Amino acid sequence: MAGLTVGIIAIPLAMALAIASGVPPQYGLYTAVIAGFFIALTGGSRFSISGPTAAFVVILYPITQKYGLGGLLIASLMASGILIVMALFRLGRLIEYIPEPVTLGFTGGIGVVIATLQIKDFFGLPIETMPEHYLDKITLLAQSIPQSHWPSLLVATSTLAVMLLWPRLKTPVPAHLPAIIIASVLALVLNHAGFAVDTIDSRFSYTAADGSIGSGIPPILPGFQWPWTQPGADGQPLVITWGLIRDLLPAAFAIAMLGAIESLLCAVILDGMTGKRHSANSELLGQGIGNVITPFFGGISATAAIARSAANFKAGAESPIAAMIHALVVLLGLVSFASLLDYLPMSGMAALLLVVAWNMSEAPKSVHLLKTSQSSDRWIFLCCFFLTVMFDMVIAISAGIVLAAILFMKEIADMTRVIEITKNKQYLPEDLPERYRVFKITGPLFFAAADKIFGELTRYCEKDRIIILYFDNVSLLDAGGVSALTKLIANCQKEHTQLILTDVQFQVLRALAKADIQAIDGVFRLYPRLGDAVRDL
Secondary structure: OOHHHHHHHHHHHHHHHHHHHOOOOHHHHHHHHHHHHHHHHHOOOOOEEEEHHHHHHHHHHHHHHHHHHHHHHHHHHHHHHHHHHHHHHHOOOHHHHOOOOHHHHHHHHHHHHHHHHHHHHHHOOOOOOOOOOOOHHHHHHHHHHHHHHHHHHHHHHHHHHHHHHHHHHOOOOOHHHHHHHHHHHHHHHHHOOOOOHHHHHHEEEEOOOOOEEOOOOOOOOOOOOOOHOOOOOOOOOOOOOOHHHHHEEEEEHHHHHHHHHHHHHHHHHHHHHHOOOHHHHHHHHHHHHHHHHOOOOOOOOEOOOHHHHHHHHHHHOOOOOOHHHHHHHHHHHHHHHHHOOOOEEHHHHHHHHHHHHHHHHHHHHHHHHHHHHOOHHHHHHHHHHHHHHHHOOOHHHHHHHHHHHHHHHHHHHHHHHEEEEOOOOOOOOOOOOOOOOEEEEOOOEEEHHHHHHHHHHHHOOOOOOEEEEEEEOOOEEOOOHHHHHHHHHHHHHHHHEEEEOOOOOHHHHHHHHOOOOOOOOEHHHEOOOOOHHHHHO
């Protein structure tokens, strides 16, 4: 029953997402069938439902426009190799190192881009091709709004109303099904009345095995075909060259990274819902295997879909068999009901994707983050959101992670402090001679903090002075910290000052040993305890 429920949900979504990615709708169905089955069979999450997802649209659409279906399938094949390599190197847990502001930023940006792409069909605007840049898209759409086609807009708003109001009835039937049925019936009535509404049947065509041209979706099983023999942007089969591979590599990397992020996030969410545990590396391997097979049957890039996976669990799924049944249901819909699917209106599909875009944007979580988080998290979120919308998701994620890392290092560096404890009775019950200065360092001494801390200590270097550094709360000393300490030792030697480290933790000792920093008579020594250093001197 779970597989049947999710399969019904997946059919219109797979078609809509394929169209949004720039390819005919049947390729979305092929993806849901092939990838949905094999990823469930080989993956590491028992409840995940894989197939085409909204997150991929912003990556796949530009590839399709420039390289055609063939280029898209080759990029998907390359991405699958990256996913398999990530699994073999056991990188599944790296998802934990992507901050939430980065994730919310690029998913929110993706939602905005997807919603923008649906405006054309939602209003029935007479636009042949959309510009490449986002601001140009917005300008063209705004200029075209006066030319809105009211029958298409009526179908779209009716679909959207059903999608929004149906969940209030609390029925087990998913909103997608009645919304699409009502949209199709309304479009059929309008078309018979002479008010043309664009549908799958009128928008798309295919070439049958006998050479004849059919409209809509071909009611046949996906056949095996080499991805590079599929048509490029000019309609001719692609020729694989090193230049083509080089051009597609950044896109393949983006597909792999986004596929890994979304599938592992989906698995984590399902773990929270079910109390089970997924295998991150097995899930990456399953995603890689599924995406290796899918392009040979015309399927586009696939990953786990959070909404469909949650619906799968809520419908009663207990194992990956539900996901495999979902794939068979989509296959049945393709072979047996293709003629009915041809009636789906394009404006209704656009309304469906608007809801998908809103759900994936996680706007309530983003608003909560902006209201409650610290300024650094807000800047990271806004940076990722803006770059995703205006430029590219890969740039957005890269910039977001770099910005998050820099701000994190700044915060940690600010936490690393040095205080003088020479006259603190808690640490030194007895008074020390005037030439002694004792300092306690708290926090990690990595490159961003060590120069500042040891730079402050340099001004205490005077002839015959003894400086003791209490390292009990120093948990980390990296190469930058070792370099800064070496400079301090050299300065002490120059000024005839003794430098002593006490209570040094294991990681710091290991770093000093690897850097071959040894004691220097009259200049530098280590003691296990602060009391030992004071008594010895």
